Amino acid sequence: MRTRSSIGSANVALATPQATETSNLSETRVLFAPASDKTAMSDTLEILLTNDDGIDSVGIRAIHDALVEHTDANVTVVAPASDQSACGRSISHGGEIGLVDHELGYAVEGTPADCVVAGLAELGPDPDLVVAGCNRGANLGEYVLGRSGTISAAVEAAFFDVPAIATSMYVPVDDTPLREIDLSTDDFREARRVTTYLAEYALDAGVFDHAAYLNVNVPTPGKRPAPIEITRPSKRYEMDAEATDGSVTLHDRVWESMDPDTIPDPDGTDRRTVAEGRVSISPLTAPHSTNHHETLTELAETYHDRVATADD
Template sequence: MERRGIAIVNSDHKPTIMVTNDDGIDAPGLRSLVRVLVSTNRYTVQVCAPDSEKSAVSHSITWRHPISARPADFDGVTAYAVSGTPADCASLGVSQALFPSVPDLVISGINMGSNCGYHVVYSGTVAGAREAFFHGVPSVSISYDWVGGKSNVNDYTLAAEACLPIINAILAEIRNQTYPERCFLNIDLPTDIPNNKGYKLTKQGTSIFKMGWRRVTSEMQGGKMLSTMTMDTDSAVTIETDTSTPLEEDLLFRREVRGAHIADPDTDWQFLREGYITVTPIGALSNADTESLLYFKDWLPVVAEHESSSAL
């Protein structure tokens, strides 16, 4: 039995969870999540994740050429490393072209860094969950607010364990055919997971990095780059080197963080900073606010009238 492409969970079999991410198939966040899921012995776990880091690629997809999928080494799991984006991986993983059946739930993560506010738009982690949602499969994106000097890889295991009650509750609702179909969930876990304040239902805010550009020379290309859409200026970084050789006349510029901007209260980023595990329902549509809609309702007829007058 299926509904909008969602595989309904039968009581006599283990539900299937497919895991993807944007940090790459070897990322400790994904590996920790898979180990925790497998250790419960409650799910059939599959992995379809990028073969390399694809942070901040948003919802980009591969269109003009094939992508490859090669088996990856995971204990107790069928896993593939894919040459595409997180959205490619989610789409391929639920298509039944790679795995024999549609998963009951797709989890994207655990991301190295938070994904709140406007950064949800940039996030490849969130895009993996959103793509599954596009295909009618319940999905969740999970991110951990990694902070350099405070966090360590063991925190990913704690993050995965903290999400198990939510995962089990989602699967129970799917089994009962009562899980909502018009949204997916974006979960962010605070840096100090052992002392979290519990789950908090939140709304997506407008927090965003204050970013700028700095001109660099070709010798400076291998500097520090943000590895994720985390919103801490002291968060983890990774070294990325541009191996292309620029022409002499090319001007080179690198993004740099110039401080975080917190725009509104009572939203995902604020509650994450206060120590909550934030659970934010997200839809696929980006609707304008009511005030803007009312403005353009009056504005567009005036434009059309002016155009008609000008044509006379």
């Protein structure tokens, strides 16, 4: 087992099912060989691919196939075994994480952040780039940066100084739940085009000298590639809740105002860009910056005297 560290450090304990037909993820044993047994690195672009919709989702299949078909990269897939949408940057605790082989790579019984740490520390060559997606549904606005598992996978990579791209596709919805909309890999063709383009050219262009990761959102695909706009995350956020007997229903109202003719977001924001049919790319940084200011400093300086007076 190798340890990958940069801004932080990671130690990963991974386990796989026993090699029997009746095994499940709860029957585990440590399997992986030491890092010294791994194949030496080559000059080939190494990509770690993950998502939050789960390894069997059509979005990750679409991106995987596009990267394999249209780039010279070696693609290692380490993705959640089940849907982990909106889990944020949560990480699993308690030791071993279930792991099984999958036709695309590895299915991990954990979160997208788990998958990134596992992929960086143990499950493949050191990646030059982490790609997360393609997510079923857009990830737009500042508020999703800590909520989206797709974006959080990119943030996790950024903490290890590995450039990352998080790709999501806007899917217009009416009364039909997003998860019930039937999508094929062809529906992700805009995401395929943009992600492969960025994977092929962004590193050499020096994009990641100025950004830790890219939050990419694509519109519903048209017949021709949509233009790209460099954006900033929208600040719009609107949620409410309705309580009934024994439960509370949460309503995310942001998606109710995606009409390009009436959308309230200003020009240059990710939501307006996607609503108007263009690809949004927001270059972002991690970790978050701090903002020291005099008022907080004054509170810190007077803390001891005020608390001591109150205790007397």
